[in-house]
Amino acid sequence: MRFLQWPLIIIGVCIMLVSLAGFVGACYRSTFLLRLYLFAMFFIIVALVGFIVFAFVVTAKGSGRSELNRAYRDYYLVDYSGWLEERVSGRYWRKISSCIRDSKVCKNMARGVGGVSESSDLFFLRTLKPIESGCCKPPTECGFAYVNETAWDTRAGYAGGNLDCTRWSNIQEQLCYGCDSCKAGVLASIRKSWRKVSMINIVVVAILVIVYLVGCVAFRNNKRIKNDEPYGENKMTKSHPSRFQF
Structure with a gap:
């Protein structure tokens, strides 16, 4: 049970920190933080999937x-x-x-x-x-x-x-x-406990994938907004020239 406990605690702390970085990046339109969030979240999802597969493989055999x-x-x-x-x-x-x-x-x-x-x-x-x-x-x-x-x-x-x-x-x-x-x-x-935890982890992975897709959309929109800002500023300058031009 100790073997099962620490990986889940570490993954949970990583999810919290990465999610905080993604939240800050979305609020302040930080491309760096959003990119970091997507990169780290991808590996967290992979780690959880690997943990689920390991748990099911190890507990595949054995019953009364x-x-x-x-x-x-x-x-x-x-x-x-x-x-x-x-x-x-x-x-x-x-x-x-x-x-x-x-x-x-x-x-x-x-x-x-x-x-x-x-x-x-x-x-x-x-x-x-x-x-x-x-x-x-x-x-x-x-x-x-x-x-x-x-x-x-x-x-x-x-x-x-x-x-x-x-x-x-x-x-x-x-x-x-x-x-x-x-x-x-x-x-x-132990097999029964691991199976229950694995089912919970499957639900968690499904939620994380949805959140990850939302993060991808936010990252793409953030890049699009940043790419459009210089064009929008130039367009406004040409449409409304300064009255004090010589």
Whole structure:
């Protein structure tokens, strides 16, 4: 999210400064400022378009997989692009997993009444958020038996080829925070946020293009007025000669 934040802040500040220059240039008929405005705005629009394309390419892959008799989805790291996968590895993931653990998102999943957890049938009908599905429970393919929202009987399942089945722990401080499914759940949330921001950026680009075209018209009119001024002055001098000519 920090990677997404700073480019947008920089582009926003540039738009503000360039727009101010264009406004001053239009008010005072400054060809230099209008030319600077059009030149800079062109590169800002190109930068925004490039950012939108990058965001859509990076988030093109990746979505939860439907499971039989489950309302929620399971998430797999291999479904996402390599660039995003690098964002949740090594030191990055240590910070992210610590943040998820401190947020108590898994603890807040409990819906039991009087200390009794909801039944497995009700739990399987829940639509879990990506982080809840990836970090707070084991993957469905492990086949573990449901005990409560964050506890599963591992004796009923198998490890299989999914390493997350061996990474799962009923210890509440561990759960599946070290699983690839947890990383995939985080990426699913980021993907959704990036898609929303990209749609907003598309609207912003459309508005900037319209404003850019208006600036082109203002620049052309300013040049035309400046080119016509000497001609207009000479014409007025010839039409109304001075009375004090000798």
